[in-house]
Amino acid sequence: MQHDFYLAWRYLRHHRTRSLILIVCLSLLAVLPLALHILLDEGERLMTARAEATPLLVGAKGSAMDLTFNALYFSESTQTRITMAEADRIALTGWADPLAIHARFRVKGHPLVGVSLDYFDFRRLSLWSGQMLAMLGECVLGAEAAESLGLKPGDSLLTSPENLFDLAGVYPLKLHVVGVLGKSHSPDDQAVFVDLQTAWVMEGLGHGHAEAASSPFDPADLAADAKRVTYTEITPENLDSFHFHGDPANYPISAVIALPHDHKSGVLLRGRYLSAEDAAQIVLPLESTRGLLQNIFRVGALFDGVLLLVGSATLLVLGLVFALSLRLRQGEIHTIFLLGCSRATVVRLVGAEILLLVVAGGALSWALLVWIQCYAGDWVRHFVIS
Amino acid sequence: MRRFFLFLPWLMLVGVSLAQAGAVTDSPKLKIIASHYPLAYFAERIGGNRVVVNQPSPPGEDPAFWKPNAKAVGDMQKADLILLNGADYEKWLPRVSLSKFKLADTSATFRNEFIRIENAVTHSHGPGGMHSHEGTAFTTWLDFGQAGKQADATAQAMIRKRPELKTLFLENLKTLQADLAGLDxxxxxxxxxxxxxxxxxxxxxxxxxxxxxxxxxxxxxxxxxxxxxxxxxxxxxxxxxxxxxxxxxxxxxxxxxxxxxxxxxxxxxxxxxxxxxxxxxxxxxxxxxxxxxxxxxxxx
Incomplete structure (x- = not known):
């Protein structure tokens, strides 16, 4: 038996390109459906965990899925925004604590998220280096954002206007990186976090500018007003000149995470959003996510069916290839026979070759699956969720 | 033996009471930051020895025009509760990052009664530099009726943070409000x-x-x-x-x-x-x- 495997091994090694192709084909046949399931399971786990940790979500009426994805995964959204009045409304009920989220901007491909400090406690995000947000114009980076942007505490990050031709639009601001968060294996790792107030400065609702030298009642100041230098960086020297205009209740936010004090409070709060005239909606992120996951699983089942057909066809092709190769090896098999080997020996030799190919294919599949398993979470976050 | 069983319910009652009292005294002291002294005083009166109250502005500076630096903000972030006067008293508030769950605006219940100041003159005194009193009048506590409401808001905020001390806080609030009503x-x-x-x-x-x-x-x-x-x-x-x-x-x-x-x-x-x-x-x-x-x- 040992000799059979030795001869089979020597044969496969001699025809290494052909053997390698067969091994790769066999392993891909096994890996593709299994990898798909690993990715689906990981996606389900990540999305369910994030949604489960977010009890209720309030946002503008429209797609619940869009709202959930924007608030939980900071995806770009076309959803109408709500105002801080909605957060105040939730707080006033006394049933839940509101966590306002401003997830409109992106900076160098990363979501720029305006939150209050409570968000970090809620998501159990802790600092890996530096310090927490303290003053206007500061930012803390998620672990992956810090890595990909190559930034550390003490560096700065310039936000860019959304549209170069929109002169009254988004305010470019030089953010001071004060801290980097520890890895949380969640969409928070990709984000650049600022205080809500800093996000509103970027919206143009708050700004700082050099005061005109003349009296505030001087008519000449009207002309000077238009020429006033508007700061694009918040420093300790100009911090006091920063101020906000308008009623804070009207400041825009993307969504509010409502943290009910108990189950009953959550039910009562949901009851407040039943009116058809209400411009806001309340959603259970877990329900929205499950709805999405069901669709994904339907697509997954379709993929399984397709892969089964493709796999069967590939197996048949491989069988055919093997049968044809045996025909090509007729002369070689005849020589073995003439050397005094029985037919059973020939069968054992061919069987050993097949077994070695299957074992090698299995080993490659296993290695690939382990590798996929290791990075499944990151891939799902990069290519599916974000 | 029969005597022991007769006393057993009493012993259990005493045990439960002692355990509850222990739970109340064991709870850590509530760390409070008050943006000015009247609020600090209210918190101290309501909380007694169950609270540690600090006022971040230095003694010689008017708290209404004090501006916190990053260290002061860091200290505030470590507190359990931050008592604000509201009525635009804390002009530094929009420029710092603090936990919204820790903030308690003590004048929110009577914000419709705030007095607006128009055409105020800009002037300077003390380390706060140039300032103006334009905007909302903020010495709300000089109306002792309003001060009573601020004391009540202080107590409610403290109860939210330490519900197990509710009875103590409400008892102390009652005596404080009696004093404020007397002044009024x-x-x-x-x-x-x-x-x-x-x-x-x-x-x-x-x-x-x-x-x-x-x-x-x-x-x-x-x-x-x-x-x-x-x-x-x-x-x-x-x-x-x-x-x-x-x-x-x-x-x-x-x-x-x-x-x-x-x-x-x-x-x-x-x-x-x-x-x-x-x-x-x-x-x-x-x-x-x-x-x-x-x-x-x-x-x-």
Missing amino acids: AELKAIAALKPGLALFASHPVYQYLARRYGLNLKSVHWEPNEMPGKEEWEELQKSLAAHPARWMIWEDRPDPEIADKLQSLGLKSLVFSPCANRPESGDFLEVMKENLENLRSAMH
Whole structure:
């Protein structure tokens, strides 16, 4: 038996390109459906965990899925925004604590998220280096954002206007990186976090500018007003000149995470959003996510069916290839026979070759699956969720 | 043995009570930051020895114009509860990052009654630099009715953070509110001695006091330790013609030169301290009682 495997091994090694192709084909046949399931399971786990940790979500009426994805995964959204009045409304009920989220901007491909400090406690995000947000114009980076942007505490990050031709639009601001968060294996790792107030400065609702030298009642100041230098960086020297205009209740936010004090409070709060005239909606992120996951699983089942057909066809092709190769090896098999080997020996030799190919294919599949398993979470976050 | 079983329910009751008392005394002290002294005083009165209250602004600085640095913000972030006066008192609030769940705006329940100040003059005194009183009048606690509401908001915020101490907090709140109601009644009685008596205020910080107690008050922008300029004296003399006051109310005792010069114009000085900073001696209640006695002297 040992000799059979030795001869089979020597044969496969001699025809290494052909053997390698067969091994790769066999392993891909096994890996593709299994990898798909690993990715689906990981996606389900990540999305369910994030949604489960977010009890209720309030946002503008429209797609619940869009709202959930924007608030939980900071995806770009076309959803109408709500105002801080909605957060105040939730707080006033006394049933839940509101966590306002401003997830409109992106900076160098990363979501720029305006939150209050409570968000970090809620998501159990802790600092890996530096310090927490303290003053206007500061930012803390998620672990992956810090890595990909190559930034550390003490560096700065310039936000860019959304549209170069929109002169009254988004305010470019030089953010001071004060801290980097520890890895949380969640969409928070990709984000650049600022205080809500800093996000509103970027919206143009708050700004700082050099005061005109003349009296505030001087008519000449009207002309000077238009020429006033508007700061694009918040420093300790100009911090006091920063101020906000308008009623804070009207400041825009993307969504509010409502943290009910108990189950009953959550039910009562949901009851407040039943009116058809209400411009806001309340959603259970877990329900929205499950709805999405069901669709994904339907697509997954379709993929399984397709892969089964493709796999069967590939197996048949491989069988055919093997049968044809045996025909090509007729002369070689005849020589073995003439050397005094029985037919059973020939069968054992061919069987050993097949077994070695299957074992090698299995080993490659296993290695690939382990590798996929290791990075499944990151891939799902990069290519599916974000 | 039978005797033991007779006492068993009592022993269990005593055990449960002791366990509950233990739970209350075991809870860590509530760390509170108050943006000015009156709120710190309310928190100390309500919380007793179950709280540690700090006021972040340094003793010599007016808390209304104090600006926190990153270290002060870091200290505030470590507190369990941050008591705010509201009414635009904490002008630094939009420029710092604090946990919204820790903030308690003690004047939110009466925000519709805030007084708006228009066309205020920009001036300078103390380390706070140039400032103006334009916007919302913020010395809300000088209306002792409002002070009672702020004390109530303080207690409710403290209860939210330490529900197990609710009974203690509410009991202490009751005595504090009784004291504030006493001040309120006394000040109403003092103001009723000479209704409509013309008074001058050295600084525009007595709007709520004047509204609540019907004081006929006109404000200038003078500091107790800065001799006003010639123009300001002339302005005062002009105002005196239309508003024939005999007393000027000061936040702190004015320099003798200023008091003498005022005296020469027929204006006596009295101190009604808003007590925004912790007093060197006594407490909020004592300072307010002293204020009332000072005001009583003007009304006699």
